[in-house]
Amino acid sequence: MKAIELEKAYNPKDFEDRIYNEWVEKGCFKPASDKDSPVHSQKTSNIKYTVVIPPPNVTGVLHMGHGLNNTLQDVVVRYHRMKGDDTLWIPGTDHAGIATQNVVEKQLKKEGKNRNDLGREAFTERTWEVTHKHHDIIVKQQKKLGNSVDWSRERFTYDEGLSKAVRDVFVTLYERGLMYKGQYLVNWCPRCGTALADDEVEHEDTQGAMYHIYYNYADGSGRIEVATTRPETFFGDTAVAVNPDDERYKNLIGKKVLLPLINKEIPIIADSYVDKEFGTGMVKITPAHDPNDWEVGKRHNLEVINLLNPDGTMNDNVPEKYRGLKPDAARKLVIEDLTESGNFKDEEKMVHSVGHCYRCHTVVEPYLSYQWFVKMKPLAEKALKAWKDGEVVFFPKKWENTYTHWLENIRDWCVSRQIWWGHRIPAWYCDCGETIVSRENPVKCPKCGADASHLRQDPDVLDTWFSSWLWPFSTLGWPENTGDLKNFYPTTALVTAYDIIFFWVSRMIMAGLEFTGKAPFHDIYIHGLVRDKQGRKMSKSLGNGIDPLDIIDQYGADALKFTLTYLCAQGQDILIDNDSFKFGSKFCNKVWNASRYILGNLEGRNLVPVKDEELTELDKWIFAELNSAAKNARSALDSYRYNDAASSVYEYFWNTFCDWYVEATKLVFWHGTEEQKDRQVSVLLNVLEESLRLLHPFIPFVTEEIYSKLPLAQIVENRKASGAQKILPNETYTGLLVSAPYPEYKVERDDVKINARFAALKDVVRSVRGIRVECGVNPADKINLALLIEKGSAAEVCTEKTDMIQLLAGLSKVEFVESKPEKSIGTVGSGFEAFILLDENVNTEQLLKHFNKDLEKDKKDAERIEFKLNGKFGQHAPAEVVQAERDNLAEIKRRIEKLESYIAALN
Template sequence: MKAIELEKAYNPKEFEDRIYSEWVEKGYFKPYSDGDNPVRALREAKNINYTVVIPPPNVTGVLHMGHGLNNTLQDVVVRYHRMKGDNTLWIPGTDHAGIATQNVVERALKKEGKGRNDLGREKFIERTWEVTHEHHDTIVRQQKKLGNSVDWSRERFTYDEGLSKAVRDVFVTLYERGLMYKGQYLVNWCPRCGTALADDEVDHIDTQGAMYHIYYDFADGSGRIEVATTRPETFFGDTAVAVNPDDERYKNLVGKKVVLPLINKEIPIIADSYVDKEFGTGMVKITPAHDPNDWEVGKRHNLEIINLLNPDGTLNDNVPEKYRGMKCEQARKLVIEDLTEAGFFKNEEKMTHSVGHCYRCKTVVEPYLSYQWFVRMKPLAEKALKAWQDGDIVFYPRKWENTYRHWMENIRDWCVSRQIWWGHRIPAWYCECGETIVSREDPKCCPKCGADASKLRQDSDVLDTWFSSWLWPFSTLGWPENTADLQKFYPTTALVTAYDIIFFWVSRMIMAGLEFTGKSPFHDIYIHGLVRDKQGRKMSKSLGNGIDPLEIIEQYGSDALKFTLSFLCAQGQDVLIDNKTFEMGSKFCNKVWNASRYILGNLEGRNLIPVSDGELTELDKWIYAELDACCRTERDALEGYRYNDAASAVYEFFWYKFCDWYVEATKLSFRNGDEHEKDRQVSVLLNILEESLRLLHPFIPFVTEEIYSKLPLAEIVGNRKAAGGQKILADELYSDMLTTAPFPRVRDERRDEKVMSRFNVLQELIRNVRGLRNECGIDPAFKVNIAIHVVPGSDAEVCREKVDMIKLLAGLSNVEFVGEKPSSSIGTVGTGFEAFILLDDSIDKETLRKHFEKDLMKAQSDAQRTEAKLCGKFVEHAPAEVVQAERDKLEETKRRIEKLSSYIKEL
């Protein structure tokens, strides 16, 4: 057989794009139940579906490293389940991102000196579609560069025709069930975006501000009270002052009236348990139209509600003329000046407090009184809470269950209308007769008065973007139509998402799924951490610490990015990275490439032959057992979404056990074996490499696919079948590409505990000798002589049989077996053995003595410092565990002193 050539240097640019195109063209990302798949019949017979819907990225920009992590984690489990034999579907898609996308277009128009009203609604939406298509194409290209194994034939968009139909159906259904209503309420309002926001679209940011103390005079002239507020400009909308009913200081004031300064308006003092007696003066101004808590107080006491704001955040005609048209901060300064001049301002106290900001444009959000559409959430939340309690949904990690429960138990109605143009238009029409028509189809006339469609006015608002994405798991599969995909792939299996604002999307999807399909939309919910920089800061444009995943792919390749992120992603923890972090993944891919290149290069002149169980050496049996252990760990970890455990297992197996131990040890066969042994060894090596590539594929799909394509697969599979003990399992039919090859199975029959025990001792001996050489400062390239004392009958007897392997892997010139410790030697002890480096003429004893004496002086100095520390006040003041750590450190140093002293004595 000829040697199979891999390029000398690992260069992912040469094959990643080519391989991805081939995967897509051959339809290998489609579920096995689709089309003419070579393993379709066997896969479908299992009747196990694994379905994932991608959290749709917004069509407003490019993917960032957070997307890179999220997409990588989905790709790993999707590839694993596809190889495992499950009928696997990963649905891609994008979100129309109402507010964000409209902002992008409006910013572009502003540069042209225009606004959306200059274009009109229809032309503005046309312009927005152009931007959407452009950004969508960019996102798709990026996802392909990441290697996402999604089924592109099923790609969806939250504003496509099918999802638009689903959105409309849900709105009307909720209205018919009494769960959708329109009313005047206090909402979160973004003056910059000109629209209402849901509670979870508001970012609360600690902001520098002040508490302003103001005097209100009693209407009867009997004195004055003091109130404190962070927003003095809103006092024009005060309709009461509240005190706690249990506050003895103010009980006699309830019912009296005070006068608002500057406008001389009388308002009552009321009693309400909302007021905290200990906060400030214990007297709170109530402004129902501009504070959520005041709104609730106002409703309880039937107070007048006075809105002071225009939609753009400026003060309106309900304030004195001199303040009208001002922004709140500008008006605040003037109000304080006027109150001071009139003698009503006491003082201000600087403070930091949490202020709501728009999650898109970061403008300060105003509580704003307006008519909006709301979803009544409590009935939906009760079902969703029960689904979790019944075990229909499971969180990974479990700690998110508490967040989920708390949110469901304290849920508020959801404001779903938005005062923008880009999005699903609310399917409600208003007739001049006062009738409101909510319909799945555009009405042709008013059902009440008979007026034709020209007399009807459709609601100008659109629905919150999340209103389409909360339907994502079933609308993407064709709902409300009862499609074949919906029947087969719903409920989906897993949702993989981050823990920031998107968590509330998870909860809403569960509510929608239960309400409209009767089933929870997914069973597994894996909540991963955020990508942060090395200082633990969230990546952002303002900090300039973001990392572009495409730049990492350009530098290191997609596999390096995917493996690094998977390796670092531990459940419940954020991922801290910088650009250099990805060198780890790149080095691992290089290791896989170089090891494969070495093995394939050894095929020159060799014949691949069947190797039965009886022909396996102890070394072969050991590596097969280790491969099975890795397979078991990886399977268990990926089933439980423990990505770093799975990645660590394949890393440890391939780099250390396969390359550093097995491949190195097999060099003896190629050096000393006859032709049959060389054929046998290369055949086993190829078998193990092929299985290893299947283990590695979910994490590094491109490089493993490229290497797999070079393997003499027909010969490997044929020999495996012929060998009997290593025969291929019945359901493991191979396709021409690794991405649809079977994931390895754990073969317990390949594990021999006696072999494992013996080889573990052999490894222990070699590690101990390597460690002793290192401790002595002996050059790794210098071959030393050792003696070994073996306890008769122990597993260490293996050392007598594997002398050549010990010499090769420990870098030795000679090994002799002795009954007792040789004179002039330094030793190490292990399981059933003692090993000694012989201090013969091959060793430069004077250099070694100096090395030991230098180490001894340092150890003695360290011990003195630690002893002094433990005799001082440190023991009294330091935590007990810290003190114990110092004591343990001292004991270890004393043992080292004793050992170094014995080494010097031997010299």
């Protein structure tokens, strides 16, 4: 037959887009149970494997964190699809209420407008336009990554179906007494003009100060000292609290003090919240502007005075001169006035934790307002039980602690947001005072009978996460009892980063249990974050972000995917820079070039059926190695040990298949008969075909492109003609690789004796290669080797495989000896000793210089470490550090001993 040509240079731009479009057009990402799936007729497994993608913000741009998250899902989804599982990966995007509204409001600001100029309806229409535009961009990015999602099932958190689900859940919670509206102190973002949930506040260490202020007794008998980080809020103080067990202040409880500047009387109260040891032991209580003060105020029925407008400026409850000022400006003016009145003592600089909006990073203010809340404790109890009962399992297990701690200390969830983009709260208020919560828009008040003109819908929308927590079942058609819901719920796995365990993971479990009676997924794989080489989180402000599309443009999607998978160890963050992706690119190049070599060897060859008994020992060994790699990859992927899986296939293909097997088969092509050459190329194609199936989940594009070039029909025909086989593959699939079967572990492929013989052979070759490197022998130089073999050991294989040793170790000849030759440099392995002969093939003068230089350096290093260990370092450094230096010294001394023996042999 003719040689099959692959392009000389691996260039992913030649085929990645073409291949992805073909996968989509042929429905390759549809579950096998779909009648229009290309593998529907081959479906044999009833096992379901379902994943819902963590939906990216529709107005966002995919960053490297998305690249990692999408890659990890793609690897396991492709793996389970090839295993034969009925596999579904659902794509989608999040309407991202606050973030998307911010995008549109910034556009309007450039036009000299705001949302009120447009009105709610026109603003919403404008936001939909922006959403559609950005949606197309983010879908294109996901396709460039190679996400094997079923695009026919794509969802959006604000589409018609999910909107219905959101409304149903809100009303159901209300009916069950788990949804309520009340006046509470909430986290308020003045920039976004909305409430935030506790876990939407990011706390950052910020430079501030503790201000000490005097409050005079109302009876004129003296004064007290209080300390605060927010002196501008004292106008809202309604008490000063002390600890009831603080002997210093017991006689002051009930006494009145005057607020400075306004001379308002407030009481001194006793509450165990006050820490006697902190500051003065006296705490000003401002219920409307501090969560802890809010709780104290409720216990003592204190007046609640809000000092802020929705935009974060001081309101009419402060003296006129401070009204309209931002807190920072008001603080400065208040300190000046307190100083002038004699009520200011001093300030001490300090760093304290300050909450910021997770979207716009504005300082968050505690703010008193009416909001809708979900009672979380009853839901959290069910979620905790599901974990205890094993309904949900975390990979790695350490994240269970984070999950349980949050659920055990949960607070009610503020779900209303004061913005226009999002699901409108399905609550209406009648002029008569009645509140109506309904799945359908009410036409009249059930209490007074007034028509719709007397009803006002709540202006707020729901927190974006309120739609996201329904994602695993709403995407499958809930609350309707759809076929997808029956077939694919509960889903199988959730793959996400650890920074949204609170936001999303825990809430999805609560929602799934509450509304379907089942946990929404069983496996929860929590991966680390992508950071720069210095360990810093990637961000725009630091300028250290990496655009995955830039990496794909430079190296290809496979290089990006393989690098991230290879580096993704459970429980660890990934530290990368642009150059990191050269690793994946080199591996893809290796796969391309090895395949190109094999396909190029088809010229003039006949592909023939090969029976198991016709396989050489070398062939049987490579199938055993492939078998082991398949076993290891399956085990690792089944338990989400991505880096172990990637390492397994990498080691197999690069080191075992390419560097050993393919190289060793050259002996047949150089010296074999025509029949042997035909048989060898036929086996090579079988091994390559199965190896491509092994690699596909990790590097799908390059493997699919090479697979399409294989003479698959003839390979399959020959397999059938070979009869019953135990070692050779027996799969008969001839379609696209994306739908081909993943290699299975076959116990009959393992041969303990052959494995031991080739392990010994590899040990000898590695040892010789090691000596060459250690001695600085040019890799191109042929040298002579003497081998001393222990009788009865596995290393006796060397007496049969001298031609292979010569080829793989770069030798002119191999001779077997009973003792160490006089002029030689040797090393010892299991069952053998190997000696490089110092003859005319070795430049002994150059070697002597090399060894003496290394010896001099090692002796200096040994002297330095010994001096260090005998001094203060050895006496006072931590024991593990001292031991590490001792181990280093021992290794250097071993090397010195070896170098001295080499030099003696040369002399």
